Amino acid sequence: MSQNSIVAGASAGPISTGAARGLWSSRWVFFLAATGSAVGLGNIWKFPYITGENGGGAFVLVYLACILAIGIPLLMAEVMIGRRGRANPEGAFAAVARQVGASRHWRWLGTLAVLTGFLILSFYAVVAGWALAYAPAAAVGSFAGLDGESSGALFGAMLGDPWKLAGYGTLVLLLTLGIVALGVREGLERALRFMMPGLFVLLLILVGYATTTGHFLEAVHFLFDADFSKLSTQGVLVALGHAFFTLSLASGAMMVYGSYLPAGTSIVKTSLMVALADTAVALLAGLAIFPLVFANGLEPGAGPGLIFVTLPIAFGQMPFGQVVGGLFFIMLALAALTSAISLSEPTIAWLVEKFGIGRLKAVLLSGLALWLLSLGTVLSFNAWAEVTLFGKTFFDGLDYLTTNLMMPLGGLGTVLFTGWALSRTTVQEALGIGHAQLFTLWWQLLRWVTPVGILIVFLHTLGLFA
Ligand code: PFF
Numbered sequence: 001m002s003q004n005s006i007v008a009g010a011s012a013g014p015i016s017t018g019a020a021r022g023l024w025s026s027r028w029v030f031f032l033a034a035t036g037s038a039v040g041l042g043n044i045w046k047f048p049y050i051t052g053e054n055g056g057g058a059f060v061l062v063y064l065a066c067i068l069a070i071g072i073p074l075l076m077a078e079v080m081i082g083r084r085g086r087a088n089p090e091g092a093f094a095a096v097a098r099q100v101g102a103s104r105h106w107r108w109l110g111t112l113a114v115l116t117g118f119l120i121l122s123f124y125a126v127v128a129g130w131a132l133a134y135a136p137a138a139a140v141g142s143f144a145g146l147d148g149e150s151s152g153a154l155f156g157a158m159l160g161d162p163w164k165l166a167g168y169g170t171l172v173l174l175l176t177l178g179i180v181a182l183g184v185r186e187g188l189e190r191a192l193r194f195m196m197p198g199l200f201v202l203l204l205i206l207v208g209y210a211t212t213t214g215h216f217l218e219a220v221h222f223l224f225d226a227d228f229s230k231l232s233t234q235g236v237l238v239a240l241g242h243a244f245f246t247l248s249l250a251s252g253a254m255m256v257y258g259s260y261l262p263a264g265t266s267i268v269k270t271s272l273m274v275a276l277a278d279t280a281v282a283l284l285a286g287l288a289i290f291p292l293v294f295a296n297g298l299e300p301g302a303g304p305g306l307i308f309v310t311l312p313i314a315f316g317q318m319p320f321g322q323v324v325g326g327l328f329f330i331m332l333a334l335a336a337l338t339s340a341i342s343l344s345e346p347t348i349a350w351l352v353e354k355f356g357i358g359r360l361k362a363v364l365l366s367g368l369a370l371w372l373l374s375l376g377t378v379l380s381f382n383a384w385a386e387v388t389l390f391g392k393t394f395f396d397g398l399d400y401l402t403t404n405l406m407m408p409l410g411g412l413g414t415v416l417f418t419g420w421a422l423s424r425t426t427v428q429e430a431l432g433i434g435h436a437q438l439f440t441l442w443w444q445l446l447r448w449v450t451p452v453g454i455l456i457v458f459l460h461t462l463g464l465f466a
Contacts, residue, residue: 035277043282092259094107213295219293255346419446
């Protein structure tokens, strides 16, 4: 692609016209970048462990419903606002509100999104560091002969070592911000081109291996038999929050990527493709991991370590496990990296465009703040493991605050802005949906189903609504 897109924003400073900020070279590149953002730790690390914690099938069903009724309409709305506003999230809300004569206070939704993405990145980088640490371990054969207990011990030893966690977390932050600062757009694009299909193939290999464990059907039942007695109210909120998290919503990423999208590309088709790819990867990850969980007598609700305990056992046993395992964790780290890049871009674009500072300065500033904050997550697994607020460690608290509170709130605000502050014709024009019935369906979904859905789940969890 040409040297424009995100990088061009660097030299452009606080200019928010499309031409000066640069655009994606094609719809395909936007699709790759958006999929790169959506597919990440959320699909492979988080989806399986929260599914395990929340009892399986019923949770998966609610999650899928949230993707369809809330995630996809919101994804389209965010990309649309980004493209129409042609600025960082705060600037985009402000610009679109100005265009339609709505209150300028809507821009706070953009500020909230930037802050959400920033906070998420601080713990996301630490978890991505786990994948980075596991890649060489897999490649040199450290997983040979592991069973459930020894694999758990290996993972526990890593968590117990703050230097190691901080080291790998720092490396992830350096890689992320280095790419963003240098503007290696070609590099990102090239990485995405082989990484996405590569990750997909490796997941298929893992699912194939999982079918040989003798527990595949058990996993299928666990994932797809909906037993609602196993799903708590809190679980419904977790499913909703995860729909936001996995599609990179309410945190500025999709909006800022939308702001680099050329006019005339179909937002609808691309968004549907992104959501489909994202969901497919999550379900494949579930199908790869749960057979191993059951085959090794592990606990589905084991928590954030689930894939880091189960997959090494499989890599230690399967033929060519060192190669497959090494590749898998590298791919996972790369998938996390493309998501991390999208998490950092809203903050950087915001600093550059709002305060008129140079891109490099913005990267350094946010990098320092992110790094300091990431140490909180690192320590929450060892030195601060006993330090809790409302019963949650620093990491759990940050995860809960961003995913289950800030994202639903920001998402609610965004659908209200799109569905109620903008007019039907403005939105139809901006989205470029020619098909009247299709648009009406989306429009009604966005105006009613999405906000009411978010509100019900939200109030219910807070105990305000029985
Ligand atoms: N969607 C990413 C994942 O599933 O791993 C995480 C993420 C990326 C969340 C970008 C939010 C975001 F803005």
